[in-house]
Amino acid sequence: MEHDIVIHSGQIATADFLFDGDIAIKDGRIVAVAETIAGGERRIDAGGRIVMPGGIEAHAHIAQESAAGVMTADDYLSGSISAAFGGNSSFIPFAAQHRGQSIDHVLETYDARAARSVIDYSYHLIVSDPTEEVLRDQLPRAFERGVTSFKVFMTYDLLNLGDAGMLDILTVARAHGAMTMVHCENDAMVKWMNRQLAAQGLVAPKYHAISRPALAEAEAINRAVQLAKLADAPLFVVHVSTPEGAEIVRREKYGGAKLYAETCPQYLALTRNDLDRPGMEGAKFICSPPVRDTETQSALWHHVRMGTFESVSSDHAPYRADDSGKFGAGRDAPYPKIANGMPGIAMRLPYLFSQGVVGGRIRLEDFVALTSTNAARTFGCTKKGRIAPGMDADIAIWNPETRWTATLADQHDNMDYTPFEGMEITGRPEIVMNRGEVVVEHGALKAAEGQGRFFGRAPVDLRARPGVALSEFDPARNFGVGLR
Ligand code: URP
Ligand code: ZN
Ligand code: ZN
Numbered sequence: 001m002e003h004d005i006v007i008h009s010g011q012i013a014t015a016d017f018l019f020d021g022d023i024a025i026k027d028g029r030i031v032a033v034a035e036t037i038a039g040g041e042r043r044i045d046a047g048g049r050i051v052m053p054g055g056i057e058a059h060a061h062i063a064q065e066s067a068a069g070v071m072t073a074d075d076y077l078s079g080s081i082s083a084a085f086g087g088n089s090s091f092i093p094f095a096a097q098h099r100g101q102s103i104d105h106v107l108e109t110y111d112a113r114a115a116r117s118v119i120d121y122s123y124h125l126i127v128s129d130p131t132e133e134v135l136r137d138q139l140p141r142a143f144e145r146g147v148t149s150f151k152v153f154m155t156y157d158l159l160n161l162g163d164a165g166m167l168d169i170l171t172v173a174r175a176h177g178a179m180t181m182v183h184c185e186n187d188a189m190v191k192w193m194n195r196q197l198a199a200q201g202l203v204a205p206k207y208h209a210i211s212r213p214a215l216a217e218a219e220a221i222n223r224a225v226q227l228a229k230l231a232d233a234p235l236f237v238v239h240v241s242t243p244e245g246a247e248i249v250r251r252e253k254y255g256g257a258k259l260y261a262e263t264c265p266q267y268l269a270l271t272r273n274d275l276d277r278p279g280m281e282g283a284k285f286i287c288s289p290p291v292r293d294t295e296t297q298s299a300l301w302h303h304v305r306m307g308t309f310e311s312v313s314s315d316h317a318p319y320r321a322d323d324s325g326k327f328g329a330g331r332d333a334p335y336p337k338i339a340n341g342m343p344g345i346a347m348r349l350p351y352l353f354s355q356g357v358v359g360g361r362i363r364l365e366d367f368v369a370l371t372s373t374n375a376a377r378t379f380g381c382t383k384k385g386r387i388a389p390g391m392d393a394d395i396a397i398w399n400p401e402t403r404w405t406a407t408l409a410d411q412h413d414n415m416d417y418t419p420f421e422g423m424e425i426t427g428r429p430e431i432v433m434n435r436g437e438v439v440v441e442h443g444a445l446k447a448a449e450g451q452g453r454f455f456g457r458a459p460v461d462l463r464a465r466p467g468v469a470l471s472e473f474d475p476a477r478n479f480g481v482g483l484r
Contacts, residue, residue: 001026003040004436010046010397013364014053014387015373023051025393028435032389044431046397052368053385054089054394054432055349056375058124059238059262059313061341062093063113067128067158070328070339073318073414077116077449079345082316082413084119084439084447086346087429089394090384090455091119092375094151096126099158103127103138107147117452118445119434120394122381124181125150127169128159135172146456148380149179151238154220155187155288166227171484174233177459179260179379181236184220184245185212185289194336203334205282209272209290211335217289218244225252225259232467232484234258234460236378239315241267241289243299250308258465260378262311263300265344265351266291270419283326284417287317288340301361310374314348317341320416346411347420349396353427358400380458393436402428412445 003024012021012033022037023030061072062079074082076093083091095110097103103125114121125142127134127150139150152169153159161169166182173180193211197203221237225248228235240246240263253259270291275282285291303309319325319339329337344351349371356362362370376385383392404410406420432440439447471477473484 003031003037005042005044005393006037006040007044007046007051007395007397008037010049010051012051012387013368015365015369018364023387023395025436028393028437030387030389030391030393033387044397048399049430050364050398050400051387052396052398053372053387054396054434055087055371056381056385057083057088057091057314057316057345057348058311058375058379059264060091060093060316060345061318062316063110064094064096065098066339067098067156068339070319070325073320073325074316075116075414076114076121077118078412078414079316080117080119080121080452081445082346082411084432085410085412087349087396087398087432088345089119089396089432089434089439090121090381092122092124092379094126095123095147097128099129101129103134103142107142111454114454116449118439118447118449119452120455121452122455122457123147127152130161130165130169135168139172139178140176143176143178143459148177148457148459149181149236151181151183153183154224155183155185155190160187163223163227166224167231170228170231170233170235174231177462179234179236179460180228181238182224183238184217184224186216186219189213189216189219198334203336205280205286205335205338206272206276208286208335208338209275209292212288212290214242214244214292217242218248221245221248225257228259229257229468230470232258234260234462234465237261239264239267239289240309241292241296243296243303246300246303246308250303250306253308256466256468258462258467260310261308262313263304263309264313264315265348266315266342266419267300268297268355269351269423271297274419280331283338284321285342285419286326286335286338286340287315287342304356304370305362309370310378312348312352312370314344315341316343316345318343318413318415322416342419343411343413343415344419346413347406347418350406350425350428351420351423353398354425358426380460381455382458383455393433395433396429397431398427398429400427402426404428
């Protein structure tokens, strides 16, 4: 059997170990990994390069309307191209249910949108309207087709499920082995802060940073985790932005809760001073939860190193700095009316590689785990995120020494700014493959529109975390009552 591609002489990086060797690819799959492999219709010399699983971007908003009705600047074509230039072989954007919509309708809509993708994709749902029918029939149907995760919100009027709603949906998720992702901010605290600031006329972008205190995140993370423990449901805390929140995650995760979490590069790279740039420039840096300060950055790096987070995800939420995005409510809109979110899908891996691996903060193995393998494990991507026979040939070949300066033109997205503008980066993906097809090679796009395919995902492996034994659910200590 002639291999389609042999990648030879590279340093192969996995989440567990590094070794020098070759990889053979046939029909889109890795078929052999060995010290040396002969032949190959195409032989790619990876001498001096790192060969690793392509990134799996597990938090991105693509062709998605916000609850306020603002459409992201990236569709599945520009979003997937940008992801690929940033070293990703696949991604899992959100398919958002708005109130009144059925989950079946949402998935049909996103299937049509995602057909343009140049890399493989799956979806996490966003559930904002968990009616009885949604909980009983529609969500289980989505899980059945491999959409085994969904996000819920503890804030925003059009999204917030409330504690009782969270418990109901966590119970359904537990029964089906689905992952509940949660946006944790205490809604009342945020609204109270907004009123305090508005009363004093403090509505410039920089005040966004203080309108959503660390306490609001920590309180909500703690509450979400306790709710999930009551239901014994797996929970994934998205975009953790504070040491207080990370500390709760660490404690509860190692206490046995079925708990997972991520942080994002913006919380490692940016501070509230970026929201204080002249004029309305600061609006570009508005996201929720907000970017914080340099002490927070150091503390979050500590948690990245300690294994508190499964992943570092981009939370790519591309709203242009014009009327189509950030300023839909006007050029001088007060911060609560400026669209939340910033782009970063092409910068997630380069930033983390440069600051993390080259900067000596994390090992290359950790980088692979944080950007690919852990997302595959957490979200049931059974054929992706690993270099091993039988896996999809989703592979990125990096030059670890390339030095470059981040700029908008490198992003290949549909945005008019990058929050990483001007940052010095070392290391860059040169070749990115998806199922053995070269998507990006030395700065050129090689894939055609629509080349990406949907991939269904397995349920959460509930054995991966023990859970916590609550006495209320032990019949021997609970008058023989069987609950849950
Ligand atoms: O501000 C942000 N992060 N926007 C994207 C939506 C979300 O909450 O993840
Ligand atoms: Zn969120
Ligand atoms: Zn997000």
